[in-house]
Amino acid sequence: MQPIIEVKNYTKKYGDFTAVDNVSFDVEEGSIFAFLGPNGAGKSTTINTLCTMMEKTAGTLWIDGKDVSTEKDAVREVIGVVFQSQTLDEKMTVSENLNMHCVFYKVPKHEVKQRIHFVLNLVDLLHWQNKRVSSLSGGMKRRVEIARALLHYPKVLFLDEPTTGLDPQTRNRMWEYITRLQKEKILRSF
Ligand SMILES: Nc1ncnc2c1ncn2[C@@H]1O[C@H](COP(=O)(O)OP(=O)(O)OP(=O)(O)O)[C@@H](O)[C@H]1O
Numbered sequence: 001m002q003p004i005i006e007v008k009n010y011t012k013k014y015g016d017f018t019a020v021d022n023v024s025f026d027v028e029e030g031s032i033f034a035f036l037g038p039n040g041a042g043k044s045t046t047i048n049t050l051c052t053m054m055e056k057t058a059g060t061l062w063i064d065g066k067d068v069s070t071e072k073d074a075v076r077e078v079i080g081v082v083f084q085s086q087t088l089d090e091k092m093t094v095s096e097n098l099n100m101h102c103v104f105y106k107v108p109k110h111e112v113k114q115r116i117h118f119v120l121n122l123v124d125l126l127h128w129q130n131k132r133v134s135s136l137s138g139g140m141k142r143r144v145e146i147a148r149a150l151l152h153y154p155k156v157l158f159l160d161e162p163t164t165g166l167d168p169q170t171r172n173r174m175w176e177y178i179t180r181l182q183k184e185k186i187l188r189s190f
Pocket residue numbers: 014017019037038039040041042043044045046
């Protein structure tokens with residue numbers, strides 16, 4: 001079976017500085033794959049290139065058989081992303097944030113309510129949908145971000161340090177949510 005992510009000889013330079021040097025790896029469909037490395041190793045750079053947010057310097061990167069450099073729109077349709085820094089609108093409610101994402105991703109209007117219900121239920125935040133994001137704890141905000149990233153039913157979910165800044169207990173729960181996505185085959189490709 002073709003890997004869901006294929007990276008061959010990926011290199012990224014910022015000017016003369018080589019941040020990622022000739023990296024190759026494959027990720028199998030249905031797996032959880034983690035990059036481990038010290039600060040500055042190039043993890044975010046690689047994720048940002050895979051998410052079509054940054055151009056590569058050399059190499060080839062495919063997601064679901066689509067070229068990350070030349071088929072950006074097709075790649076964006078099949079990925080969900082939770083960025084390192086929080087990107088929710090604090091002044092809006094949880095469901096308003098999720099609604100906005102549905103608009104950006106052109107989720108059919110008649111499916112929006114049902115999808116928001118599904119993803120919030122998944123992260124145990126159904127009863128918080130009408131609360132302002134500013135009233136949520138750090139762990140809850142992360143869970144909203146995971147829920148939001150799943151709204152357009154991606155095949156691949158990118159998480160850039162999803163537990164940064166959380167206490168150990170909340171961190172463990174976060175990983176429970178993430179392994180649940182895998183076990184319950186939530187992502188579209190399973
Ligand atoms: N826009 C940029 N311009 C110049 N150098 C950059 C830029 N972004 C990142 N770098 C450098 O590239 C290297 C890789 O950074 P990157 O953020 O990808 O690492 P990381 O492994 O994700 O680190 P962290 O764990 O701190 O998030 C670092 O040395 C960083 O300083």
